[in-house]
Amino acid sequence: MARLLYIPSATLFFFLSFTAVLFTVACAAEEEAHGFLQSQRAVKKPVREKLSHLRFYWHDVISGPSPSAVRVAEAASSNASTTAFGVVVMMDDPVTLGPELTSRLVGRAQGFYAFASKEESALLMAMNFAFVEGKYNGSTIAVLGRNAVFSGVREMPVVGGSGLFRLARGYAQARTYSFDTNTGDTVVEYNLFVTHY
Ligand SMILES: *[C@@H]1O[C@H](CO)[C@@H](O)[C@H](O)[C@H]1NC(C)=O
Ligand SMILES: *[C@@H]1O[C@H](CO)[C@@H](O)[C@H](O)[C@H]1NC(C)=O
Numbered sequence: 001m002a003r004l005l006y007i008p009s010a011t012l013f014f015f016l017s018f019t020a021v022l023f024t025v026a027c028a029a030e031e032e033a034h035g036f037l038q039s040q041r042a043v044k045k046p047v048r049e050k051l052s053h054l055r056f057y058w059h060d061v062i063s064g065p066s067p068s069a070v071r072v073a074e075a076a077s078s079n080a081s082t083t084a085f086g087v088v089v090m091m092d093d094p095v096t097l098g099p100e101l102t103s104r105l106v107g108r109a110q111g112f113y114a115f116a117s118k119e120e121s122a123l124l125m126a127m128n129f130a131f132v133e134g135k136y137n138g139s140t141i142a143v144l145g146r147n148a149v150f151s152g153v154r155e156m157p158v159v160g161g162s163g164l165f166r167l168a169r170g171y172a173q174a175r176t177y178s179f180d181t182n183t184g185d186t187v188v189e190y191n192l193f194v195t196h197y
Contacts, residue, residue, distance in 0.1 A: 051170075054141075054192040056106050057099045058174075060091065063183035068093045072112070083122075084115040095129060099177050099187055107131035113147065123147040125156055129192075139163030141194060143172050158194050170194035 061068040068091060075086030090112045096103040111127030129141045140163065145156025154174045161168030170193045177187040 049195055049197055051193070051195050052165075054190075054194070056095045056097060056190055057103070057177060058109050058188045058190050059094045059096065059101050060186040060188070061093070061101075062089075063180075063185055078115070081115075081118065083117055083120060085118045086115060088112055088114045091127070095190075099189070101187075104133075106133040107136075116146070117148075121149045123149060136164055139165050141165050141168050141192060143192075145172070147174060149176070158192060161194065161196055165194065165196045168194045168196040 059068065062070075069089050070091075071087060072090045073086075073088040074084075078084055078086040091109060093109040094101065094105055095107045095109050097106055098104070108130050109127045110130055111125070113123040113125050113127070116122055116124040123146070125147045126144050127142075129143065131137060131139050131141075140161060141158055142160045143156050144159045145154075147154045147156060152175065156172045156174065158168055158170040158172055173191045173193075175189045175191075177189045179186050
């Protein structure tokens, strides 16, 4: 009986030792692979991180004597493309509190959008929202994303920020408020959800 018990214990001992050796080897291998890593620890988050929801209206004015968005580049084939593929438009679009252009100016959307799809009307948006309102004057939020303009709601990543929006991250949701088929002028409602410090 004792002998019968002894054999499984030996087997167990061997198994545990073998596992320990494997574990040690695995750890050593991991340290070796990241030899440049000097230390690593969990970051204790500052309690002051905030989540902000911003809403404003973006005015893309391409008509009239003083357009806020101008075509700066295109491919030879862009005019023949049903999706304007290859066109790049630079913008300094007013951003207002309400949907009317005469509504209070809270900032400007500065950057460009490029027609980036051959199959549908989808833009690459690269813009900074530069705020001028109150304490946010001078702070910015950077958005970089895909904007399929005929979809109901388009989501784009918020990739950063400055000033009061330092280290901003989150997302923007864009909904077309109005589109003038004669002039091409567009008003889009933007809702931004960002965490920042
Ligand atoms: C495309 O059309 C625009 C507007 O009609 C025109 O100004 C531009 O020269 C055209 N571009 C090319 C490459 O044909
Ligand atoms: C925003 O800041 C700029 C530059 O500091 C200043 O010229 C401007 O008057 C400020 N605007 C508002 C609305 O405070």
